[in-house]
Amino acid sequence: MAIQPLAITACTATNALGRGLSASLAALRRGESGLRPCDFEDAALATWIGRVAGLEDEPLRDEFAAFDCRNNRLARLGLEQDGFAAAVAAARARYGADRIGVFVGTSTSGIGATEQAYRQRDPITGALPASFDYRHTHNVFSVADFTRRWLELAGVAWAISTACSSSAKAFASAWRQMKAGFCDAAVVGGVDSLCLTTLYGFNALGLASPQPCRPWDRERDGLSVGEAAGFALLEWAEPEDGRVRLLGYGESSDAYHMTAAHPEGAGAALAMRQALERADIAPGQVDYINLHGTATPSNDAAEDRAVLRVFGAATPCSSTKGWTGHTLGAAGITEAVFVSLCLEHGLIPGTLNTRQRDPELGVGVVLENRERPLRLALSNSFGFGGTNCSLLLGRGGA
Amino acid sequence: MKSLAVESVGLVAPGLTGWAASREVLAGWRPYRPEPLPALSAALLPANERRRVTATIKLALQAAQEAMTQAPVFNPDRAPGARGEAVRTVFASSGGDSEVLDKICTALTQPDRPVSPVHFHQSVHNTPSGYWSIATGCTEPSSSLSAYDGSFGGGLLEAAALAWAEAARVLLVAYDLPLPFPLSGRRAIVAPFAVALLLNPASTRRGLATLRLTPVADQAADRLEDAALETLRAANPAARALPLLCAIARQATGSVVLAESGVRLRVEVEPG
Numbered sequence: 197m198a199i200q201p202l203a204i205t206a207c208t209a210t211n212a213l214g215r216g217l218s219a220s221l222a223a224l225r226r227g228e229s230g231l232r233p234c235d236f237e238d239a240a241l242a243t244w245i246g247r248v249a250g251l252e253d254e255p256l257r258d259e260f261a262a263f264d265c266r267n268n269r270l271a272r273l274g275l276e277q278d279g280f281a282a283a284v285a286a287a288r289a290r291y292g293a294d295r296i297g298v299f300v301g302t303s304t305s306g307i308g309a310t311e312q313a314y315r316q317r318d319p320i321t322g323a324l325p326a327s328f329d330y331r332h333t334h335n336v337f338s339v340a341d342f343t344r345r346w347l348e349l350a351g352v353a354w355a356i357s358t359a360c361s362s363s364a365k366a367f368a369s370a371w372r373q374m375k376a377g378f379c380d381a382a383v384v385g386g387v388d389s390l391c392l393t394t395l396y397g398f399n400a401l402g403l404a405s406p407q408p409c410r411p412w413d414r415e416r417d418g419l420s421v422g423e424a425a426g427f428a429l430l431e432w433a434e435p436e437d438g439r440v441r442l443l444g445y446g447e448s449s450d451a452y453h454m455t456a457a458h459p460e461g462a463g464a465a466l467a468m469r470q471a472l473e474r475a476d477i478a479p480g481q482v483d484y485i486n487l488h489g490t491a492t493p494s495n496d497a498a499e500d501r502a503v504l505r506v507f508g509a510a511t512p513c514s515s516t517k518g519w520t521g522h523t524l525g526a527a528g529i530t531e532a533v534f535v536s537l538c539l540e541h542g543l544i545p546g547t548l549n550t551r552q553r554d555p556e557l558g559v560g561v562v563l564e565n566r567e568r569p570l571r572l573a574l575s576n577s578f579g580f581g582g583t584n585c586s587l588l589l590g591r592g593g594a
Numbered sequence: 595m596k597s598l599a600v601e602s603v604g605l606v607a608p609g610l611t612g613w614a615a616s617r618e619v620l621a622g623w624r625p626y627r628p629e630p631l632p633a634l635s636a637a638l639l640p641a642n643e644r645r646r647v648t649a650t651i652k653l654a655l656q657a658a659q660e661a662m663t664q665a666p667v668f669n670p671d672r673a674p675g676a677r678g679e680a681v682r683t684v685f686a687s688s689g690g691d692s693e694v695l696d697k698i699c700t701a702l703t704q705p706d707r708p709v710s711p712v713h714f715h716q717s718v719h720n721t722p723s724g725y726w727s728i729a730t731g732c733t734e735p736s737s738s739l740s741a742y743d744g745s746f747g748g749g750l751l752e753a754a755a756l757a758w759a760e761a762a763r764v765l766l767v768a769y770d771l772p773l774p775f776p777l778s779g780r781r782a783i784v785a786p787f788a789v790a791l792l793l794n795p796a797s798t799r800r801g802l803a804t805l806r807l808t809p810v811a812d813q814a815a816d817r818l819e820d821a822a823l824e825t826l827r828a829a830n831p832a833a834r835a836l837p838l839l840c841a842i843a844r845q846a847t848g849s850v851v852l853a854e855s856g857v858r859l860r861v862e863v864e865p866g
Contacts, residue, residue: 303718330780336689336719337855340856344856352859353857354745357738368735372752375758376596378807396707397715451727579718
């Protein structure tokens with residue numbers, strides 16, 4: 197039997213495509229990438245990034261000054277779009293501030309603040325500069341703490357940090373917390389921002405592409421790091437409410453390797469199957485799969501095998517990483533929001549930058565945008581440590 | 595109200611090495627004396643993985659291993675994947691592996707910024723979860739979270755909700771280590787602490803205690819009467835579990851409030 201569905205009653209996305217849903221939808225429709233040659237701080241790397249413009253000039257002030265860092269600036273920018281904060285305020289009036297949970301995914305939180313502080317250490321004592329506030333910037337919880345304070349919520353709150361599946365798993369966490377009665381509604385989200393740690397880290401692993409990322413392309417050679425904030429307000433679905441719904445989620449661990457995906461995609465397949473089972477949906481009913489699709493040679497190959505095993509080759513699939521780059525801990529929410537837009541507007545996005553499908557890969561990767569009504573769609577998010585999460589979304593009344 | 599059985603406990607802290615050896619101290623029958631931690635080995639990991647693991651990973655895995663080896667469903671002497679019932683996990687830590695983060699941030703101040711690929715992959719918050727899944731061969735879901743000083747309480751709510759949703763055992767592991775200099779100057783964690791609870795959503799006769807959890811609005815966290823234990827409770831986010839561990843050790847009915855950062859809850863405790 198299917199689980200009780202959650203309605204997405206408000207959502208928003210801010211990323212390299214711009215601020216808010218309309219910027220993302222317009223760029224998806226026009227096939228305009230947000231990627232650019234790396235111009236983040238003084239990073240001397242021949243790679244492309246998905247940077248959110250203007251963050252450098254918009255510090256957090258007053259009661260939020262302690263939270264000021266790139267990651268929380270990006271969170272604030274995200275929370276200000278699409279009337280999201282107003283929708284949460286209305287929910288707060290209905291449920292009470294202490295009955296709305298906050299579950300925010302992040303991978304590196306505000307580590308950029310620590311990177312900068314390390315460059316300003318006292319030459320004699322080695323101490324960090326007095327202005328550095330670890331708790332409100334770098335600590336993993338910082339972005340969840342900022343979010344709940346900005347939205348004036350007092351329910352249970354934590355950051356989920358499982359690398360690149362973080363903000364997909366926030367949906368699963370929220371569903372369970374609501375089902376357990378620990379909260380009555382939930383704000384889920386994900387925020388990850390550009391930092392030297394991830395740019396130089398992926399470079400050290402040989403995974404940062406020198407070109408805009410090309411998922412499923414025969415010449416793909418790595419990912420493009422991006423940054424994003426996305427949020428969704430989740431409430432138990434009402435019959436015929438017409439909202440996009442979370443119908444199922446699936447989670448698994450590869451138990452294989454810390455950075456390499458299981459070559460057969462066994463864990464990924466498990467997560468997809470679980471999402472289908474929880475929704476009581478057969479694979480053939482799914483109209484579109486938003487792939488994790490980072491464009492690293494081995495990750496795409498592993499995901500390809502997993503999708504083939506569960507769905508076969510007929511289901512239309514694409515990766516939207518060519519638009520936004522890989523937004524790491526924010527990828528799950530960003531792509532869940534994209535899928536929600538696709539369901540509402542009848543869009544199957546293509547796979548931007550990809551010119552020639554890798555003949556070794558077999559799933560039905562779509563290269564050009566298609567307009568057609570969609571009822572059910574799956575979003576995949578996988579990460580370091582062998583963590584996998586799949587979300588099944590559908591239109592209300594489906 | 596739904597309940598959870600605590601089937602076993604793993605504990606690694608100064609002067610509290612293992613649940614069996616610590617139970618009388620936590621119950622208040624013997625005095626608490628802080629002593630240095632013994633060496634930890636991450637013995638469950640395959641040898642090639644064990645060489646690379648950090649002190650944080652060893653700390654988390656030691657507590658996890660102790661709780662699991664007391665479980666009737668687990669055999670540490672067998673190979674990963676054949677060690678018994680696959681158990682879902684929740685890992686809770688305020689700051690993750692700050693030793694690794696310190697090394698990365700230091701490398702980023704050097705010419706050409708030589709970030710180590712191993713440090714980079716170990717920098718994610720779910721590293722202990724990843725190593726644990728490799729050590730046990732377990733493909734079940736695992737979550738990793740932080741709620742700053744409320745990380746244990748958040749982990750407990752996440753683990754409870756996961757156990758009920760999946761009608762399955764969940765292993766909760768909460769851990770934090772003191773941060774290295776210079777981060778130590780900005781985050782006071784002054785003692786290592788890790789605790790693991792094996793939780794069963796079904797009532798069980800073998801359990802140490804039964805828990806019922808309720809989020810609360812404005813109550814303050816319980817403190818401990820023993821001054822040395824109270825010092826330890828305040829010294830580490832994972833040690834915020836101590837009032838609950840003491841209540842379990844006493845084998846008496848009672849309730850404790852865990853309230854830090856974004857997580858405030860009352861836990862009712864019944865013996866067995």
